[in-house]
Amino acid sequence: MLRICRVLCSRAGPSPGGWQPLSFDGGAFHLKGTGELTRALLVLRLCAWPPLVTHGLALQAWSQRLLGSRLSGALLRASIYGQFVAGETAEEVRGCVLQLQNLGLRPLLAVPTEEEPDSAVKTGEAWYEGNLSAMLRCVDLSRGLLETPDPTGTALMQLKMTALMSTRLCKQLTSWVRRPGDSLELSPERLAEAMDSGQDLRVSCLNTEQTRHLQASLSRLHRVVQHARAQHVRLLVDAEYTSLNPALSLLVAALATRWNSSGEGGPWVWNTYQAYLKDTYERLRRDAEAADRAGLAFGVKLVRGAYLDKEREMARLQETEDPTQPDYEATSQSYSRCLELMLTQVSHRGPMCHLMVASHNEDSVRQATKRMWELGIPPDGPVCFGQLLGMCDHVSLALGQAGYAVYKSIPYGSLEEVIPYLIRRAQENRSVLRGARREQELLSQELRRRLLGGRAMELRA
Numbered sequence: 196m197l198r199i200c201r202v203l204c205s206r207a208g209p210s211p212g213g214w215q216p217l218s219f220d221g222g223a224f225h226l227k228g229t230g231e232l233t234r235a236l237l238v239l240r241l242c243a244w245p246p247l248v249t250h251g252l253a254l255q256a257w258s259q260r261l262l263g264s265r266l267s268g269a270l271l272r273a274s275i276y277g278q279f280v281a282g283e284t285a286e287e288v289r290g291c292v293l294q295l296q297n298l299g300l301r302p303l304l305a306v307p308t309e310e311e312p313d314s315a316v317k318t319g320e321a322w323y324e325g326n327l328s329a330m331l332r333c334v335d336l337s338r339g340l341l342e343t344p345d346p347t348g349t350a351l352m353q354l355k356m357t358a359l360m361s362t363r364l365c366k367q368l369t370s371w372v373r374r375p376g377d378s379l380e381l382s383p384e385r386l387a388e389a390m391d392s393g394q395d396l397r398v399s400c401l402n403t404e405q406t407r408h409l410q411a412s413l414s415r416l417h418r419v420v421q422h423a424r425a426q427h428v429r430l431l432v433d434a435e436y437t438s439l440n441p442a443l444s445l446l447v448a449a450l451a452t453r454w455n456s457s458g459e460g461g462p463w464v465w466n467t468y469q470a471y472l473k474d475t476y477e478r479l480r481r482d483a484e485a486a487d488r489a490g491l492a493f494g495v496k497l498v499r500g501a502y503l504d505k506e507r508e509m510a511r512l513q514e515t516e517d518p519t520q521p522d523y524e525a526t527s528q529s530y531s532r533c534l535e536l537m538l539t540q541v542s543h544r545g546p547m548c549h550l551m552v553a554s555h556n557e558d559s560v561r562q563a564t565k566r567m568w569e570l571g572i573p574p575d576g577p578v579c580f581g582q583l584l585g586m587c588d589h590v591s592l593a594l595g596q597a598g599y600a601v602y603k604s605i606p607y608g609s610l611e612e613v614i615p616y617l618i619r620r621a622q623e624n625r626s627v628l629r630g631a632r633r634e635q636e637l638l639s640q641e642l643r644r645r646l647l648g649g650r651a652m653e654l655r656a
C-alpha cells in the first residue's frame with residue numbers, strides 16, 4: 196500500500212494543471228532492493244573502466260582458466276550477466292519480465308546474435324535457419340509475456356536482419372540501391388511480391404548463388420513477420436552499418452507494403468533511424484511522407500546510433516566522406532529535429548504512426564514528454580520509450596511511474612552466447628557507459644541514504 200501511495204505521489208508529467216517536467220533524480224530507486232542497487236553500482240563502475248571493455252573476451256578466457264568455468268560463470272551471473280541479461284531459460288526470462296512489469300516497465304526481447312561466423316559460407320543456409328528458429332521462439336515468448344490476456348494486445352520485439360541474411364548480400368544490394376536509375380529491378384513492391392508468392396526472383400546484379408540466398412532470406416523474413424503478425428507482435432528492425440542500412444531499409448519497405456497497410460492494424464514492421472548520420476533527418480522526412488501518401492502505417496525506433504567509431508574508421512580507410520555528424524552536439528541536434536518531426540507526424544496521423552524514443556538521454560526524454568503534452572499525445576499511445584536492461588533505471592522508472600509506455604531491451608540466452616554479444620555492445624557503447632556517471636552518483640546517493648537511514652533507526656532504537 197505504502198509503495199502504491201509513493202508511486203502515485205511521485206507521478207509527474209502530463210497533468211491537467213500544466214506541464215510538469217519529470218524528475219530524474221533517482222527518487223524512483225525506492226522501488227528497487229538494496230542488493231539490486233549495489234550490483235548496478237558495481238557493474239556500472241566496472242564497465243566504465245576502459246581496459247575491461249577493450250579486453251573483455253581475453254579477461255573472460257583468463258578467468259575461466261584461473262578459476263574454472265563454474266566459478267567464473269557464477270561470478271559473471273552475479274555481476275554483468277545478472278545486470279544486463281534476463282536469463283537463459285523461458286522461465287528465467289519470465290521471472291525477470293515479471294519484476295519489470297511490477298515496476299511499470301515492459302519487455303522488448305532481442306535475440307542476441309553475433310556477427311555471422313566466417314564459416315557461414317561453408318555452412319550454407321544452416322546458420323540463418325537456426326537464427327530463424329530462435330526468432331520464431333522469441334515471437335512466441337514475447338507474446339506469452341504480454342500482461343493482458345486480451346487477444347488483440349500487442350508486444351514489441353527487436354529484429355536483426357543480418358541474422359537472417361548475409362552481410363555480403365546486404366552490401367551488394369546496398370551498392371545496387373545506391374546506383375542511380377538501376378533500383379527499379381529491386382523495388383519494394385517486387386520484393387514484396389516475391390516474398391508473398393515464393394516465386395523465383397531474377398536480379399541482374401546477382402549471380403545464381405546470391406539469388407538463391409536472397410530468395411531464402413526473403414522467405415525467412417516473410418515467415419518471421421507472418422508469425423509475428425499472427426501473434427500480435429510488432430517487429431522493430433535494428434539499424435546497423437551504413438554499408439548495410441540501404442539494403443535493410445529496402446527490405447523493411449518491402450515488408451511494410453504487405454504488413455503495414457491500413458487495414459492491418461499495424462505498423463507491424465518498424466525501421467530504426469540513427470540520428471548520428473548526416474542524412475537521417477531528410478531520409479526520415481521522405482519515408483514518413485511516402486508512408487502517408489501510400490496510406491501505410493509507419494513505425495520508427497529513433498536512436499542516436501551505436502557504430503560511430505567503426506563508421507568513421509571505415510570512411511577513413513575507404514577515403515570517403517564521413518557519414519556521421521561532426522560531434523556529439525550535432526548528433527543531439529539531429530535527434531531533436533527527428534523527434535520533433537516524428538511527434539508532429541504522430542499528432543497528425545494518430546495510431547497510423549508509431550514512435551519509440553530509444554534513448555537514455557534525459558534531455559531527449561524530457562523533450563519528448565513535453566512535446567507529447569503540448570501536442571495532446573497520450574502518454575500510453577503510439578509513442579513509447581526504450582532503454583537497455585540494466586541501464587538508466589532512474590529514467591525508465593520515472594517514466595513508467597508517470598504512466599508512459601517504457602520498454603527495456605532485453606537480451607537473453609546462455610552465458611556462452613550472450614557474453615561475447617555483451618562485450619561487443621559495450622565496446623560500441625563506450626561513451627554511454629562512461630556517461631553513466633550520473634546514474635552511478637544517483638545509485639551511491641540512494642545507497643548512502645539507506646545505510647545512514649538504517650544507522651539512524653538503530654541509534655534511535
Ligand SMILES: Cc1cc2nc3c(=O)[nH]c(=O)nc-3n(C[C@H](O)[C@H](O)[C@H](O)COP(=O)(O)OP(=O)(O)OC[C@H]3O[C@@H](n4cnc5c(N)ncnc54)[C@H](O)[C@@H]3O)c2cc1C
Nearest residue numbers: 433434498499500501522523526553554555556581582583
Ligand atoms: C531500445 C534501444 C534500441 C537500440 N537500437 C539500436 C539500433 O537498432 N541501431 C543502433 O545503431 N543503435 C541502437 N541503439 C543504441 C543507440 O544508438 C545508442 O548507441 C545508445 O542508446 C546511446 O545513445 P543515447 O541517446 O542513449 O545516449 P547519449 O549518451 O546521449 O548519446 C551517446 C551517443 O551519441 C553519439 N555520439 C557520441 N559522441 C559523438 C561524437 N563525438 N560525434 C557524433 N556523435 C556522437 C553516439 O551515437 C553515441 O552512441 C539502441 C538503443 C536502445 C536503448
